[in-house]
Amino acid sequence: MKRACAELPLHDGKAPAALFERMVRLAGAVVMAIVDEHGADEMLRRLADPWWFQAFGCLLGFDWHSSGVTTVTCGALKEAYRIYGSELGIVAAGGKGGSGRKAPEEIARAADRLGIAQGERLVYASRMSAKVDSAALQDGYTLYHHSFFFTPAGAWCVVQQGMNAECGRARRYHWIGESVADFVCEPHAAIRDLSGASRDASCPVPEVLLNMIAAEAGPNREASAALVRDDPARLLETLRAAIEGPTLFAPARHALLPVDVDLPRLGRILSAAHQAGPQDFETLLGTPQIGPKAIRSLALTAELIYGTPVSRRDPARSPRWADYAYAHGGKDGHPFPVDRRLYDQDIAVVTDAVRKARLGHTEKTEALRRLARLGG
Known part of the structure; x- marks a missing residue:
């Protein structure tokens, strides 16, 4: 294609x-x-x-x-x-x-x-x-x-x-x-x-330019789908820990605050996605309610946990x-x-x-x- x-x-x-x-x-x-x-x-x-x-x-x-x-x-x-x-x-x-x-x-x-x-x-x-x-x-x-x-x-x-x-x-x-x-x-x-x-x-x-369709983002795509297949409660706990304190991808205020991640809403989305059990990133992307915020949260969490870099390339x-x-x-x-x-x-x-x-x-x-x- x-x-x-x-x-x-x-x-x-x-x-x-x-x-x-x-x-x-x-x-x-x-x-x-x-x-x-x-x-x-x-x-x-x-x-x-x-x-x-x-x-x-x-x-x-x-x-x-x-x-x-x-x-x-x-x-x-x-x-x-x-x-x-x-x-x-x-x-x-x-x-x-x-x-x-x-x-x-x-x-x-x-x-x-x-x-x-x-x-x-x-x-x-x-x-x-x-x-x-x-x-x-x-x-x-x-x-x-x-x-x-x-x-x-x-x-x-x-x-x-x-x-x-x-x-x-x-x-x-x-x-x-x-x-x-x-x-x-x-x-x-x-x-x-x-x-x-x-x-x-x-x-x-953008503050976080995310290119999940880049070839180099392949490991991150796999890790993102794996995160959703895992226990949603454990993932949310990891996200809560991630938004405490400064981050390398923060805006000018230097902190990624809870306002940047709607954890209750994300929790509901992740729970529904977990029930669907996506086996790959394409299936995850096609899951209803999975939008830009959920994809960004999963990608950055996968990078943090598995060391799978996200791509910020804008060709x-x-x-x-x-x-x-x-x-x-x-x-x-x-x-x-x-x-x-x-x-x-x-x-x-x-x-x-x-x-x-x-x-x-x-x-x-x-x-x-x-x-x-x-x-x-």
Whole structure:
């Protein structure tokens, strides 16, 4: 499995209705063209590439580098699926806020409707990808958007986003579910930061940056699961001892106080997890009520008891993708206001090419291929 990440400035606002309506039409036409030409699996691979996704959002005319390109582009794809249905070639579920939390229900309904045998596996992939990026990777960003795309054959990808309100930035996480080997050990091929640095200087590193999906965190993952299988009362006693006095991972006040660990709540969670008897970290992570605080407490306790270090690595690399903002302009006028005449013309060209290609007339699609070769 591949996983990648993008980091963007956190912007308010939304797409104007006239622009969003065009985004839906062009997004649908582009997706159908790619599915017809390269197959639905290739469409998922492109959505799972942060560079391609960002270029796609720019092509659709949204603000070239704001956090909204994620939610609006995914929203346009979901609306295109609502309009075109199976003609689109891929299924879209989830979205921003409450819509993202409904993704498992939407996936299950679509799987029943389309007769997808792997429906439960798709629901699991949706839930686990969100759990990994919210609890197993604690990088200072809180998830607020989760979109899940899949095909009738059961291939899938995820585009989700978290925000750090303190520094005004958002981080987007991409997953592609081809040959899933391990959800909790290096599931990413790359983590790329679109701000041009490994972490924007204005965005402070969390007091405890926890990367439980790093390869070097393997022993800690095993120890964390073992702790939950042990007597919960003994674990809570160890935690009480750990929060007495200073700690190497403390904030400026130098002490990890009881206020930092809700022991009564943690006790209830650990007791429920102990009853479930998770045999590995992935099962532990998938346990209901096990969230970031419980994972962090277990990881640090496992480090203390077993000497299994946690990982605080936050990898990122920088891409180039902004050229596509020059296709139609951007909603905020950068690099220029959206050219509606040109936009409508391009929608007509691509839509007509898809329609004619599906009827066996390939002249326009051949012309588009030749243009692509010239551009390369």
